[in-house]
Amino acid sequence: MSDDGERGAPGKGLVQGLAVTLKTMTKRSITQQYPDVEPDLPPRSRGVIALLEENCTVCMLCARECPDWCIYIDSHKEEVVVPGAARARQRNVLDRFDIDFSLCMYCGICIEVCPFDALHWSPEFEYSETDILSLLHDKSRLGDWMRTVPPPPAHDVLGEPSKEEATAARKAAGPGAATAAKTARPAVRRNPPPEQER
Amino acid sequence: MPLWLDLTVRLVAVVAAFLLLPLVVGQAEHKVMAHMQGRVGPMYAGAYHGWAQLVADGVKFVQKEDVAPHGADRRVFRLAPLVALFPYLLVLLAIPLGPGGLVAQTLDVGLFFVLALLGVGVLAVLMSAWASANKYSLLGGLRGAAQLLAYELPLVLSAASVAAAAGTLSLPGIVEAWRPWWLLWQAPAAVVFFIAGLAEIRRPPFDMPIADSELVFGYMTEYTGLRFAFFLLAEYVGIIVIAALTTVLFLGGWHGPFADQLGWLWTLLKVFAVSFVIIWFRVSYPRLREDQLQRVCWLVLVPVALLQLALTAIVKVVS
Numbered sequence: 001m002s003d004d005g006e007r008g009a010p011g012k013g014l015v016q017g018l019a020v021t022l023k024t025m026t027k028r029s030i031t032q033q034y035p036d037v038e039p040d041l042p043p044r045s046r047g048v049i050a051l052l053e054e055n056c057t058v059c060m061l062c063a064r065e066c067p068d069w070c071i072y073i074d075s076h077k078e079e080v081v082v083p084g085a086a087r088a089r090q091r092n093v094l095d096r097f098d099i100d101f102s103l104c105m106y107c108g109i110c111i112e113v114c115p116f117d118a119l120h121w122s123p124e125f126e127y128s129e130t131d132i133l134s135l136l137h138d139k140s141r142l143g144d145w146m147r148t149v150p151p152p153p154a155h156d157v158l159g160e161p162s163k164e165e166a167t168a169a170r171k172a173a174g175p176g177a178a179t180a181a182k183t184a185r186p187a188v189r190r191n192p193p194p195e196q197e198r
Numbered sequence: 199m200p201l202w203l204d205l206t207v208r209l210v211a212v213v214a215a216f217l218l219l220p221l222v223v224g225q226a227e228h229k230v231m232a233h234m235q236g237r238v239g240p241m242y243a244g245a246y247h248g249w250a251q252l253v254a255d256g257v258k259f260v261q262k263e264d265v266a267p268h269g270a271d272r273r274v275f276r277l278a279p280l281v282a283l284f285p286y287l288l289v290l291l292a293i294p295l296g297p298g299g300l301v302a303q304t305l306d307v308g309l310f311f312v313l314a315l316l317g318v319g320v321l322a323v324l325m326s327a328w329a330s331a332n333k334y335s336l337l338g339g340l341r342g343a344a345q346l347l348a349y350e351l352p353l354v355l356s357a358a359s360v361a362a363a364a365g366t367l368s369l370p371g372i373v374e375a376w377r378p379w380w381l382l383w384q385a386p387a388a389v390v391f392f393i394a395g396l397a398e399i400r401r402p403p404f405d406m407p408i409a410d411s412e413l414v415f416g417y418m419t420e421y422t423g424l425r426f427a428f429f430l431l432a433e434y435v436g437i438i439v440i441a442a443l444t445t446v447l448f449l450g451g452w453h454g455p456f457a458d459q460l461g462w463l464w465t466l467l468k469v470f471a472v473s474f475v476i477i478w479f480r481v482s483y484p485r486l487r488e489d490q491l492q493r494v495c496w497l498v499l500v501p502v503a504l505l506q507l508a509l510t511a512i513v514k515v516v517s
Binding site for chain 2: 018
């Protein structure tokens with residue numbers, strides 16, 4: 001019987017088995033009554049990808065980095081005549097921005113690589129469909145998700161100041177006063193210079 | 199009270215207990231098992247914590263088609279669920295609920311009657327197994343027959359011990375003669391009786407004849423709809439019967455504070471407590487293998503029951 005050296009008195013295992021189930025019974029079960037009670041998700045949950053169309057410059061980085069190529073982008077160029085400029089400028093206009101959520105694996109690379117913060121995570125997750133084709137969200141639907149995107153987290157007080165802040169501080173201090181490297185550490189934040197009133 | 203009214207009241211009470219108590223135990227099993235596994239169990243049927251789940255199940259079973267396999271021995275096949283269910287109804291007749299004749303039918307040979315009826319279970323198993331014309335059913339049925347025949351022996355021996363101690367075969371008589379120190383004196387018999395009873399009703403960890411992971415559903419494989427529901431009902435009435443017999447024989451039945459007024463309550467409480475232990479065992483233990491099952495019976499339970507019988511006899515003679 002005893003092929004296990006740690007086995008104690010006979011019947012110990014039987015009692016332990018009963019104890020485990022009895023203990024589990026007295027604990028609260030972790031079942032969530034999902035359709036009746038909304039789940040309490042962490043604030044940065046990855047539910048769906050939202051598109052802020054105004055920020056998109058059609059740089060195509062997201063579509064190229066997407067591991068399973070589920071982002072489809074079409075665009076055309078428009079001439080913008082700026083009064084006083086020598087030449088008319090060219091601007092990319094987004095015609096189509098679709099994400100196929102039947103292919104998307106929610107890696108978030110597109111959101112990471114977007115240089116202009118046009119893509120955001122939204123915690124919404126209830127967008128299942130009865131037809132797989134309906135999982136292709138076009139840009140208006142992706143734009144609708146923007147309403148559900150939580151505000152960005154506050155800046156880390158111990159982190160580096162943003163590039164814009166650092167540049168502004170350098171300009172305010174005058175030419176040759178400080179370089180980005182000198183203002184990189186949060187000395188700026190801890191006791192801000194009096195000129196930098198925000 | 200005229201005789202016919204008396205009889206009607208007793209019969210109606212027994213049938214009501216026969217139909218109601220298994221539902222309570224079944225619902226308790228749903229909930230207790232769920233919570234022991236960190237779940238919550240049925241929550242929707244009946245709007246309050248799924249209290250009507252078994253009612254809904256019953257309605258579902260009634261709606262299902264009553265299928266008999268092509269090669270089946272139809273009459274035996276159809277009869278088997280009733281043979282499984284009916285003895286338990288008769289057993290309930292003899293189980294005393296409280297003092298002063300609160301029993302459907304007082305029998306001087308109550309214990310003998312009850313044990314004989316429990317033995318009919320093996321017949322239902324063999325009938326359903328053979329008549330299904332299915333290899334899984336047959337394997338399950340033969341396992342069941344071997345198990346039931348083997349465990350009959352410790353069941354009867356341990357019951358004989360308490361009968362010898364009380365000096366009577368009448369169930370109310372045994373409860374009448376019961377004294378609290380018997381809890382210690384008859385403890386081995388109580389354990390043997392309870393375990394053998396678990397095996398008799400084929401509850402886990404003794405559900406080798408059903409063993410759904412290897413035998414589909416054993417001798418119940420071919421049953422559908424209402425007939426399958428009868429088998430399920432038989433299983434839960436079986437829990438009630440084994441719990442009630444353990445209570446009556448070993449736990450003192452109606453004995454407790456205010457036994458004269460609240461005797462029935464004590465009996466019911468003890469029955470439900472033992473039923474809870476039966477459910478608890480199901481959740482906690484894995485199924486015994488066929489050879490382990492026979493080994494436990496012949497090498498542990500039978501010797502313990504025989505020793506208990508000798509101990510009972512010695513104490514009876516000495517005192």
